[in-house]
Amino acid sequence: MPCVIKPVTGCWGTMNKHAKIYVAGHRGLVGSALVRALTTKGYSRLVTRTRQELDLTEQAAVEHFFKTERPDVVIDAAARVGGIHANSAYPAEFIRDNLSMQTHLVDSAYRSGVKKFVFLGSSCIYPKHAPQPLKEDYLLTGPLEPTNEWYAVAKIAGIKLCQAYRRQYGFDAISLMPTNLYGSGDNFSLENSHVLPALIRKFHEAKWAGAKSVTVWGTGTPRREFLHVDDLAEAVVFLMENYSAEDIINVGVGEDISIRELAETIREIVGFEGDLVFDPEKPDGTPRKLLDVSKLHSLGWRARIPLRQGIEETYRWFLAHQNEFRR
Numbered sequence: 001m002p003c004v005i006k007p008v009t010g011c012w013g014t015m016n017k018h019a020k021i022y023v024a025g026h027r028g029l030v031g032s033a034l035v036r037a038l039t040t041k042g043y044s045r046l047v048t049r050t051r052q053e054l055d056l057t058e059q060a061a062v063e064h065f066f067k068t069e070r071p072d073v074v075i076d077a078a079a080r081v082g083g084i085h086a087n088s089a090y091p092a093e094f095i096r097d098n099l100s101m102q103t104h105l106v107d108s109a110y111r112s113g114v115k116k117f118v119f120l121g122s123s124c125i126y127p128k129h130a131p132q133p134l135k136e137d138y139l140l141t142g143p144l145e146p147t148n149e150w151y152a153v154a155k156i157a158g159i160k161l162c163q164a165y166r167r168q169y170g171f172d173a174i175s176l177m178p179t180n181l182y183g184s185g186d187n188f189s190l191e192n193s194h195v196l197p198a199l200i201r202k203f204h205e206a207k208w209a210g211a212k213s214v215t216v217w218g219t220g221t222p223r224r225e226f227l228h229v230d231d232l233a234e235a236v237v238f239l240m241e242n243y244s245a246e247d248i249i250n251v252g253v254g255e256d257i258s259i260r261e262l263a264e265t266i267r268e269i270v271g272f273e274g275d276l277v278f279d280p281e282k283p284d285g286t287p288r289k290l291l292d293v294s295k296l297h298s299l300g301w302r303a304r305i306p307l308r309q310g311i312e313e314t315y316r317w318f319l320a321h322q323n324e325f326r327r
């Protein structure tokens with residue numbers, strides 16, 4: 001099905017700057033960047049709820065929220081998220097919570113008359129050994145990476161949910177597939193975070209402890225693509241305003257680096273002078289996960305924050321917030 005570009009204003013009417021936009025998961029890495037991006041773009045009616053105020057795994061609470069708040073637009077940045085270890089260690093929570101939250105959100109949004117729903121998947125929905133770069137068409141063409149198949153299956157179900165509600169009910173739900181993200185507000189847990197924040201913290205702590213080496217999980221050979229979360233948020237707002245179709249869209253940079261190169265870059269930025277030690281007992285995960293972003297480029301959007309600059313900014317954020325991490 002072809003891409004559909006629609007104008008911000010005009011027949012839609014909902015995407016004017018007074019549209020009431022519910023950002024689910026607004027305290028997370030992505031949600032907080034979305035709040036910044038939407039505010040900068042002049043969207044003045046943002047609705048947010050903490051997990052304590054609205055637990056999205058509670059169907060009745062979600063239904064009640066939509067009936068009373070009646071947002072025009074929903075951006076779903078709420079999910080159970082984590083790095084390679086968390087995905088392997090908590091498979092039941094990753095599949096259960098993600099299936100539950102997204103189902104409640106999509107269904108209640110449709111039933112309460114939401115005009116636009118933006119769902120966020122992930123590049124891990126593609127088969128482990130799919131050709132690179134990963135085109136949107138490769139979805140469901142082969143087996144998944146075992147370390148994150150539970151999360152990936154939930155995300156694939158989320159895509160299908162959006163497509164089904166569009167086909168049967170004409171619900172304008174779109175699904176975007178971000179690559180690995182990083183930036184201000186990330187999770188810096190040593191066990192459960194993604195590689196980039198984990199390595200920032202490991203190198204920083206090793207530097208201050210005067211350690212001789214830092215251990216990097218796996219062989220260092222897997223390749224990953226990293227998109228700054230402020231770029232991602234801009235892309236999400238752009239697609240919310242301009243895209244309406246059932247086909248998924250990759251959101252990335254179009255370039256990747258090896259974990260060894262990433263570790264060397266972070267070591268340099270942090271100023272750690274010791275060695276890198278690779279631990280091959282830890283899983284490598286997918287060998288490569290580079291998105292084909294030609295569809296996104298053809299719609300008129302490109303990432304702008306270079307990786308080194310983004311890591312430097314993220315390290316400054318880490319230094320300013322290291323005593324107040326969320327977990």
Ligand SMILES: NC(=O)C1=CN([C@@H]2O[C@H](COP(=O)(O)OP(=O)(O)OC[C@H]3O[C@@H](n4cnc5c(N)ncnc54)[C@H](OP(=O)(O)O)[C@@H]3O)[C@@H](O)[C@H]2O)C=CC1
Pocket residue numbers: 024025026027028029030031050051052054055056057076077078079080081101120121122123177178179180181182187194
């Ligand atoms: N980070 C990444 O590299 C990537 C992320 N994505 C996708 O982007 C989206 C956002 O991820 P990210 O910002 O990194 O994740 P975070 O973990 O930083 O944020 C997730 C948010 O979801 C909220 N949440 C979790 N469970 C519940 C619940 N039961 N009820 C209400 N709120 C809940 C969290 O609330 P609380 O603050 O209370 O914990 C938090 O605000 C997800 O869909 C993820 O799959 C896609 C590709 C890569």
Ligand SMILES: C[C@H]1O[C@H](OP(=O)(O)OP(=O)(O)OC[C@H]2O[C@@H](n3cnc4c(=O)[nH]c(N)nc43)[C@H](O)[C@@H]2O)[C@@H](O)[C@@H](O)C1=O
Pocket residue numbers: 082083084085087122123124148151152179180181190191192193194195196198199215216217218222224259282283284285286
């Ligand atoms: C966004 C994406 O994120 C996850 O997939 P992933 O890309 O494999 O995740 P990751 O960032 O945790 O690891 C990337 C690579 O880096 C290596 N690595 C080295 N040292 C550390 C380290 O210290 N911590 C971590 N976490 N990884 C390390 C690690 O061994 C692996 O080879 C999925 O949850 C998936 O569901 C998903 O969507």
